[in-house]
Amino acid sequence: MTARVLITGASRGIGAATALAFAGQGARVALADLRQPDATAAGAREAGAAEVLAIACDVSDAAAVTSLRDATKAAWGGLDVLVHCAGIIHEAPLLETPVADFDRVIAVNLRGSFLIGQAALGLMKPDAASPPRVILIASDMAYYGRETFSPYVASKHGVLGLVRSWAKEFAPGILVNAICPGPIDTEMLGAAQMSAEWRAKELAIPLGRFGRPEEIASVATFLAGDGGRFFTGQGIGPNGGSIMP
Numbered sequence: 001m002t003a004r005v006l007i008t009g010a011s012r013g014i015g016a017a018t019a020l021a022f023a024g025q026g027a028r029v030a031l032a033d034l035r036q037p038d039a040t041a042a043g044a045r046e047a048g049a050a051e052v053l054a055i056a057c058d059v060s061d062a063a064a065v066t067s068l069r070d071a072t073k074a075a076w077g078g079l080d081v082l083v084h085c086a087g088i089i090h091e092a093p094l095l096e097t098p099v100a101d102f103d104r105v106i107a108v109n110l111r112g113s114f115l116i117g118q119a120a121l122g123l124m125k126p127d128a129a130s131p132p133r134v135i136l137i138a139s140d141m142a143y144y145g146r147e148t149f150s151p152y153v154a155s156k157h158g159v160l161g162l163v164r165s166w167a168k169e170f171a172p173g174i175l176v177n178a179i180c181p182g183p184i185d186t187e188m189l190g191a192a193q194m195s196a197e198w199r200a201k202e203l204a205i206p207l208g209r210f211g212r213p214e215e216i217a218s219v220a221t222f223l224a225g226d227g228g229r230f231f232t233g234q235g236i237g238p239n240g241g242s243i244m245p
């Protein structure tokens with residue numbers, strides 16, 4: 001059967017690259033983002049997707065995620081793969097961080113992961129012989145602390161906690177993993193989001209460059225494929241050597 005794949009954060013960056021990678025394998029892809037990801041949808045059709053759904057969904061909004069789940073179920077009856085890429089970053093010294101900013105980062109990154117993961121797992125049919133896959137994009141910052149990014153760091157530690165718990169709860173019928181990228185060349189690391197000082201620090205990793213979104217997408221297709229059959233509860237680290245846990 002052609003794989004049914006839900007990808008969030010699909011408008012750009014890692015989510016868009018992941019959508020195109022699965023489309024290139026001929027998958028059926030449901031693409032979600034704050035605004036309907038029409039450009040990625042067009043690219044996915046061109047790349048060879050068997051079917052493309054483009055859906056507007058704020059992943060922090062429980063009602064919106066329920067609608068996304070219902071639309072996916074109505075179209076396909078179930079789901080084989082989730083790659084949850086939607087997320088936001090926030091840089092500010094703690095003493096200059098209003099609680100509303102903390103709440104927003106936690107709402108999108110952690111509550112969003114909970115809601116999307118719960119919706120996807122509810123659509124999946126556990127099957128130890130051919131297990132569906134849940135893949136959440138966390139970060140290398142899921143493993144360590146970083147000054148001026150504490151809400152983001154806390155949210156990504158939380159994502160890893162969800163993954164490890166769900167991996168046990170749904171074994172052996174569904175595999176649940178995180179991808180924990182190092183710095184990737186997307187708008188998230190752009191000047192509008194992060195200081196020049198931090199961008200420079202990010203480049204000081206052993207491989208000396210930012211990763212490309214496609215280098216994360218290829219990890220997602222690996223985890224979703226036959227090669228990923230013995231992975232669950234893991235954080236996979238395409239990170240250029242930023243950390244070596």
Ligand SMILES: NC(=O)c1ccc[n+]([C@@H]2O[C@H](COP(=O)([O-])OP(=O)(O)OC[C@H]3O[C@@H](n4cnc5c(N)ncnc54)[C@H](O)[C@@H]3O)[C@@H](O)[C@H]2O)c1
Pocket residue numbers: 008009010011012013014015032033034035057058059060085086087088089108112137138139140180181182183184185186187188189
């Ligand atoms: N770029 C990096 O260096 C890096 C490193 C580690 C982890 N990550 C993680 O990878 C994921 C993707 O990041 P990216 O670099 O592609 O970022 P990006 O900013 O380029 O793309 C993020 C996408 O998520 C969408 N989004 C944001 N809030 C949303 C919401 N509430 N509901 C639905 N969609 C929403 C945005 O519209 C955007 O299309 C994020 O979870 C991020 O934390 C990124």
